[in-house]
Amino acid sequence: MPELGEKVLDVRDLRVWFPVRRGLIETITGKARLYVRAVDGVSFDIRRRETFCFVGESGCGKTTTGKALLRLVPITGGSALFRPSKEVAEELEKRGVTLGEDGMVDIFKLNEKQFHPVRRDIQMVYQDPFGSLNPRFRVRDILEEPLIVHKIGETKSERLEMVSRALEMVKLTPVSEFIDRYPHQLSGGQRQRVAIARAIIMNPVLVVADEPVSMLDVSIRAEILEVFNLLKERLGLSFIYITHDLSTARYVCDRIAVMYLGKIVEIGEADDVIQEPLHPYTEALVAAIPEPDPRNRLKFRDIKIKGEVPSPVNIPPGCRFHPRCILYEEALKRGEEWAKLCTQAEPPLVEIKKGHYAACFRHEAVRAAVTAKAAGES
Amino acid sequence: MAVRSTAWMRFRLRLEEWKESFLLTLRPWAGKIGWALLIIQLVLALYALAAYYPQGMRHYQAGFDWFYKYPVHVPPCWAVKKKAQPVRLSLQNVKPVVKTKTMNISYGNIRYVFKYYTLSYNKSFIYKGDALPSDSAMLLGLTIPGGKKILQAKIHIDLLRPDGTDFVFLDQTIPVSQYGNKSVITIRIGGATFNKTLIIHGRPVQVPVKMPYPISKYPIVATGPLSLGQIAQTLGKSMEKVFGTNPFKTDRPVPAGQALFAEVTPNGTVVPLKGRYTFRLSLMYLINETAMTPAQAREIESRGSLNFYFIAYPNCYGLAGTDTLARPVGLGLLLGLPYAFLLGFLVTFTSTFIGAIYGSFAGYWKDIRGEVMMRIADIFLSLPFLPILIVISYVYKVTMLSLAGLMILLFWAGPVIVVRSMALQISEQVYVEAAKAVGAKTSRIVFRHVFPQVFPYTLAIAVLSIPGIIVAEASLSLLGLGDPTAPTWGKLLQLAYDEHAVQNGWWWMYIFPGLALVIFSATFLLIGRAVEPLVAPKLQR
Amino acid sequence: MRWLVIKIVDFVIVLAAVTLIVAIIFTGPMSTFYKSQALQTVQMEMRAQSHQLTVAQNTIIGIAKGTVSPQDAADLINKLYQQGLLTKEERDKLLSGKVTVEEAQKIATALPKRLRAILTQQEFHAYGLDKPWYERSLKYFWNLLTFKPLNSTVLTTRYWPTQGSHNALDIVLERVPFSVLLFTTSSTLTVLIAVPLALWAARRPGSWIDNTVVAWSIFSVSMPWWWLAMVFIAFFTVKYHIFPQPWNVNVNFHDIKTLIDAAALPVFTVTILSIGDSAFRLRNIFLDIFNEDFVTVARAKGLPENMVLRKHVMRAAAPPLVTIVLFAIVLSVFSGAIITELVFNWPGLGRLYWEAIYAGDIPVVLELTYITTLLYLILRLTLDILYTLLDPRIKRA
């Protein structure tokens, strides 16, 4: 476990709700507006040089969380304190933004113009290496675009220099061979390297990598992950690494946040989460990891989950996992008292062990937090 | 090293791409014909510009002496079986015969010396054409020395025909002024039946019974003492003497310009009279040479001169004939070509450009802005463009460029719907979001990521709208509303319509311009149809 | 329902926009039409009144010279005063007879100028030229929209029961039946011929019939229709006397035989031309339908080809296809085909354009543009709605 630095990002209660389109008639008749609650109250923090992972089934809001940090989706609520780099901080001062005492700024409170310099510091690598590069652009055009947009580098040759350096950094060498190619002349792995080079060319603070290897050949995934690790070392970056695959997460992540239907249900050190999951949903995910040891492959394993993910438009009341939770079902059968809470209240994320949080009423601490809150309210 | 080879490599790559798609469009027969026609027409248009811009183009439309160079509304030569023999005569190398007759008169003790001084020219030619010329014209230049010493001048012109008959053009005493006379007269001997009406250079002597074409079109150039009416009367009388009052039993009148060479057969048909014709011209003046030295006398005598040209026009011209303004139709077709290209390319290119930018924005903005933009484009799309074009060009006289501007204003919305659906798809692409994430502004995304992908395809499709533009211009011209100075094909068609070419059987006046229009438009339709299948999947993507 | 509302709103906006544009073009700041017309009217009035003016001048000078007694001239003087040609003092002076010859001459020479000024003001008022242009334009805009009568300057009605009317609206409306007759007949024929033709061509792509359809579509789109009309007239009426020569026929609705005779060639020409584009469009649509799943499935089930065509293709496609064809025809008619009437001497709207332009009859051009636009938009809207209702593939979002 590498040394963790200061906090660079502190997200509190992030919500991203997409309104469902209504017809004219529905608007006139005043039918209530419905929302896809893609991200519904997510809090986490990230430190320097840390790789923070989001894990969860497809559709649980991981990508949306990542995009929210780049303000690529409309933010419904919440705050995100971010520690900008020195250059960006200066630029922000110029635009009339004062940083907090700890050098952090709420990037959701900035307007579009003020947020523009922050885009230098937060970058994204997309899942699809074929779609994320403009087929009409050469590699140099792709890498030059951020520099031009942010007016970095006075002359073309200066920018070219930076482009070459970025390409070297992602091990796309010899540079002169690749710099004039079009994306269709590159392999999937090479494309993803270009995408990574574009993300790091401006020396960002935070890179959101959205399932960067899921669409690549298994054979080259390791190389790309190696590039990420190297960059973290060399540039002191923090990563948000989004994946639906818990098995690779173990090798990449420092901490893991497990998401379910727009909410984080468990956060903790990667090893802790995988070895002793505290939430039934995480247990189910861990159980689904293919056993590396071939002798154990055929061993019977419990299925810890049932049914399908509900639509994020109609989120079940209480614990949003309860319609699928076998633990709750069994507890109810057994007539345990706490199981009633599952349909009545939302379990908050509570620290169960040191640095290991979970949101499930099976833990006494969580129950206590809810009753304390209810008492406080009444 | 990399930098220098880069531009070249990139260019070669592009070139390769273009070549590939070009070769693909050559595969269907439509493409082959289309491209071939385009190249031929481009070469012709460039030739027209090089050879006739700008003077020739202006001249074609107005103010040139087409009238004296070419026959009026004659068919193309390949359509005429019996050809007339064109005749061109001048007195350039003809030596005049000078005759003098001196009279000495004594009045009291004063002795007067008068001298008749006669200049006479004979110019003969042999006519052996199988048909009558379409018309004849003559130019007569007359210089008579002035002053008190000249007492009288007289001119006589006639045409002696092979059968011994004689047409007198002019036999007239000319009033002599103090200061001398200089007179040039140009005569187009065309017009209606000579026995009812003789139209000489557009001025009718009597009211014509039936005019084959409007008289006012014929310019009149006459100054000085020679009167057209005089010539008309003289010629009319002598023709009547030869042919009788109503010799021609044909339903079509024989114009006087043709009748010069005509013979009436016993059954009433008109045939050309072949053989030797002689023009006899004489200019005579009476000089008072009293008390003149011989040198002075010679000086005065030598000042008089006569200049004469005669043209008998062929009854066919070139590959496409001539129109009622005596302009070669073939030249008109050639000169119309650059205008067609100008209008077609300018309007298509610009309106596609505007439409593509507009559509890119409308597709990129998925909110209310895009909605509103599409509504506006819809409104432009449902404008009835012909009535609006008519009204505007009726109220404000248009030029070729302002017409193009007007059409752009009406047509720019054409590609918007297709472009927008393309732009919608492109802006869904991850690389657009990546650009946004990097901080690229809307304008940069639209102009760098969306527009360059959209424009070539829309342009390829927009080629299909060139025919509509050209046809619209022709329709405006037919109504008399186009650019009056531009010799477009529509203008040729308008002339044909206004001069009743259909009724009169002057088919070359409207067939050829129309064909030119069809070929020009079809070129782009063929190319467009060949390109469409290559582009359509991308458009619908 | 939303789509219907949008379409109707679009219709109203376009109609208003075009009418406003037309009104501004004719009466806006850059237009000299009405000004020159007003001045022309003034000139004519001046000429008409020149005799009375001379009489008045002579009378005034006569009073001063004593040859005319003021009592005899009192009526005339008072009339002139009422017209505003004399001031009060001048009238009093003249009536009293105490006026010098110089003064009288001055008044007499001023009379024509005053008359012209008064007439000009009257005419300018009548044309609304004394108001700012936007007021004038808005008034014309409103008059057009509400069909207020507008007097033509040259043309009159010729086919209406009441001939010789100067109402521009009448002049335009009496031509509408002719255009409607010509173009509805030929569109009906087009639909009847183009649909089977296209089906035939689409069933054998690449055959001679298919190639003919494709080639003819190219030619029919690339030529002005009136040009082919000229060629046909030359061929069918001048060279061979199959049809009556258009310039020798006087069409009207009382003489049905002549009407049908005269309509034959125009209908023939327009039909042949509109078939070109329609058949090609339909052929492409049919080709698409043949490739669609339900047809393939029907064929695979072993249904006979005719049955497939009748039951599946035609039933699914026919109603929207007809509207597509009609739509294309309406579009081509209003974007140029209507000019064909000019060549055929057919007294419809297209020919009226030419007549009005050559006669310089501004109000008729104005009214004609409005009515044409209105007709076009109504037809468009109707077909649009029909199409949306008939075509199951269109989402009525």
Ligand SMILES: Nc1ncnc2c1ncn2[C@@H]1O[C@H](COP(=O)(O)OP(=O)(O)O)[C@@H](O)[C@H]1O
């Ligand atoms: N732009 C959008 N508009 C409406 N719904 C969206 C949008 N983007 C994502 N969603 C919905 O939000 C939910 C979360 O999506 P996402 O964040 O992409 O999930 P993940 O990346 O975890 O697979 C999904 O149900 C998705 O349908």
Ligand code: SF4
């Ligand atoms: S809170 Fe209840 S329903 Fe939710 S995960 Fe825990 S046990 Fe299951």
Ligand SMILES: [Mg+2]
């Ligand atoms: Mg995702």
